[in-house]
Amino acid sequence: MHGLGVFLGCLVLGVTAIAAIGSVAASVTTAIKEDARDLLGGDAEVRLAYRSANSSEREFLTQSGSLAEVATMRAMARTEDGTRRSLIELKAVDAAYPLYGEVELSPPQRLDTALSRRGQAYGAAVDPAILARLGLAVGDRIKIGEAILQIRATIVREPDAATGGLIFGPRVLISAEGLGETGLIRPGALVNHHYRLRLSPGVDPAAWANSARAAFPEAGWQIRSFSEASPSLQRLLDRVGQFLSLVGLTALLVGGVGVGNAVGNYIAGKTVTIATLKCLGASNRLLFATYLIEVLALAIASIAVALVLGALAPVVAAPLLRGALPLAIRFAIHPAPLALAATFGLLTTLIFSLWPLAGVGRISAGALFRDTVDRTGRRIPPAILATTAVLVAGLAGLAVATAHDQKVALWFVGGALAAFGLFRMAGAVLLWVARRLGRPRRPALRLALATLHRP
Amino acid sequence: MTTSLHPGGPLVMLDDLQLTLGSAAGPVNILRGISLEIGAGEAVSVVGPSGSGKSTLMMVLGGLERPSSGKVRIDGVDLGDLDEDSLARLRRARIGIVFQSFHLLPTMTALENVAIPLELDRRVDAFTAAAEALATVGLDHRRMHYPSQLSGGEQQRVAIARAFILGPKLLLADEPTGNLDGATGSLVIDCLFDQHARHGTTLVLVTHDPAIAERCDRQIRLMDGRIVEDRRMARGRIAGIGRTG
Numbered sequence: 001m002h003g004l005g006v007f008l009g010c011l012v013l014g015v016t017a018i019a020a021i022g023s024v025a026a027s028v029t030t031a032i033k034e035d036a037r038d039l040l041g042g043d044a045e046v047r048l049a050y051r052s053a054n055s056s057e058r059e060f061l062t063q064s065g066s067l068a069e070v071a072t073m074r075a076m077a078r079t080e081d082g083t084r085r086s087l088i089e090l091k092a093v094d095a096a097y098p099l100y101g102e103v104e105l106s107p108p109q110r111l112d113t114a115l116s117r118r119g120q121a122y123g124a125a126v127d128p129a130i131l132a133r134l135g136l137a138v139g140d141r142i143k144i145g146e147a148i149l150q151i152r153a154t155i156v157r158e159p160d161a162a163t164g165g166l167i168f169g170p171r172v173l174i175s176a177e178g179l180g181e182t183g184l185i186r187p188g189a190l191v192n193h194h195y196r197l198r199l200s201p202g203v204d205p206a207a208w209a210n211s212a213r214a215a216f217p218e219a220g221w222q223i224r225s226f227s228e229a230s231p232s233l234q235r236l237l238d239r240v241g242q243f244l245s246l247v248g249l250t251a252l253l254v255g256g257v258g259v260g261n262a263v264g265n266y267i268a269g270k271t272v273t274i275a276t277l278k279c280l281g282a283s284n285r286l287l288f289a290t291y292l293i294e295v296l297a298l299a300i301a302s303i304a305v306a307l308v309l310g311a312l313a314p315v316v317a318a319p320l321l322r323g324a325l326p327l328a329i330r331f332a333i334h335p336a337p338l339a340l341a342a343t344f345g346l347l348t349t350l351i352f353s354l355w356p357l358a359g360v361g362r363i364s365a366g367a368l369f370r371d372t373v374d375r376t377g378r379r380i381p382p383a384i385l386a387t388t389a390v391l392v393a394g395l396a397g398l399a400v401a402t403a404h405d406q407k408v409a410l411w412f413v414g415g416a417l418a419a420f421g422l423f424r425m426a427g428a429v430l431l432w433v434a435r436r437l438g439r440p441r442r443p444a445l446r447l448a449l450a451t452l453h454r455p
Numbered sequence: 456m457t458t459s460l461h462p463g464g465p466l467v468m469l470d471d472l473q474l475t476l477g478s479a480a481g482p483v484n485i486l487r488g489i490s491l492e493i494g495a496g497e498a499v500s501v502v503g504p505s506g507s508g509k510s511t512l513m514m515v516l517g518g519l520e521r522p523s524s525g526k527v528r529i530d531g532v533d534l535g536d537l538d539e540d541s542l543a544r545l546r547r548a549r550i551g552i553v554f555q556s557f558h559l560l561p562t563m564t565a566l567e568n569v570a571i572p573l574e575l576d577r578r579v580d581a582f583t584a585a586a587e588a589l590a591t592v593g594l595d596h597r598r599m600h601y602p603s604q605l606s607g608g609e610q611q612r613v614a615i616a617r618a619f620i621l622g623p624k625l626l627l628a629d630e631p632t633g634n635l636d637g638a639t640g641s642l643v644i645d646c647l648f649d650q651h652a653r654h655g656t657t658l659v660l661v662t663h664d665p666a667i668a669e670r671c672d673r674q675i676r677l678m679d680g681r682i683v684e685d686r687r688m689a690r691g692r693i694a695g696i697g698r699t700g
Binding site: 272 | 561
């Protein structure tokens, strides 16, 4: 099995990349589903743009279960002397917030305590970035609108941070009363009111959403249940996951070239053995099957190693993603992405191994009588060509079928095929040029050129 | 067309065999109209200078090279009618080959090497029969050794045991003592002729050694791809051999 180290390396790397990306993406998706209520901040959310709920709407919501009210808007935070300022995402919450999950603060304290009024000022919990941006520390004051607020803590974890859309500035959490003091809530203010509900036991969020729409058809509110807690995060995850999966598949395809070369070199190193076996009566079919089984056994072992590495990827990724995602990624084995990675690996192995394995049939056994074993002919048998075409179609089909965006995947498949075609053409042009360069006087150059295009 | 000297039909029959290979310098005629019959159980030496076509003739007889024209029949089978896999089956069942360079599989023990043809033939008693065959060439005690642990003479005796293991009708030996010293070569040739006699196999043996050629029933001399001499030896199989280098 000497000389197949490259084979092992290429396959393990490529399959590990795909398995790892799939496993991490599946872990994040699972975490989104498991933490959906935390992410949304309730079983269901009603959002009203630019206005708060009227009394009848509020009554309906209150009767549906426990209610927490959140208002979000963009605003400007300034130092007390007004010399430094920063765009912020302001979030005002009531005492019931959060219905699910917990806001973690530093130094540790209850949220309502942190946001409460002490003396003349309400409190604020802020993204640590604001302290750096405004040159402030916990205990200092900031001015938002007309209100002076004291920074009581920095935000370590905000469970529903991923529910919003685009975030343009660092978060500042204040109380609903504190928001009133700012004077920012005026007619026409770009404020969103979120009403989060912990529905009464046994109430289906989707059914409740339908009843709310039916009860207030003119309200213009947007209703989401926890099953669609974080569409923007899921969309981001799908896109990044697809991009990284295609990067992984690219790595596997490039690795496939290495696999092909490794198998070709391995078969070349076995020519005397193969020729001897032919002389002893082994058929081409038997020899092809023998080496195919050997290659497949090695591929399966490599893929198994890669799957173990890929399955463990979430363990490595979890601490790295902790700061970037408002989720706790928990370790679990995700069979689907691992099965997909294994299938990609096996198809790639077969696609890139069949042609070198077909070389078994080109080994001239009779040359053993001359002690120089060579290969005759370069034709790939039609059955091998057809099988390779089917496998390539299978690999392409699988890549497209399992992609989040089929159009992008189709472009990828086309690009990969074009790239292989171009490389092949470039190789042919290089050989053509080398043949026509004649015989340079410098021996090293002459030998180098001859090596390029001669047998 | 040759006139048959073998009433029961020849084991080997070549009829106007031509083999031309292409090369950068143009076509090269390797074999030029060889017609030949070899009877069952005959021992035939093929002699001639390098490049005369000896090895190519062996390749054609083994179904390892297809002639450009002419007919090759081995044991009544026209090799021209067979595809690659059928030729492989024919070799397995009816043709044994002994090479100058032994060509044992380096990753297999002596026993495993001898058992290969039996395994290819799906014989369940492969290893028992292989052990018996090794005993007949005096290597019972070396059966678990790898080729690299055997001397040249021992390797060639393993190769002979392997070539005879399925009782072939035709044995092709290509300079079997070419890589051995005189004494070892003598032992190997004794072993080869002993197996030939034991199995009643037709032996076609390429050699440069006149003494070895003398031990055969018949000698064929090739020159430039043609048979220039085909003579029956006076008394064949004399005891003892010498080497000419």
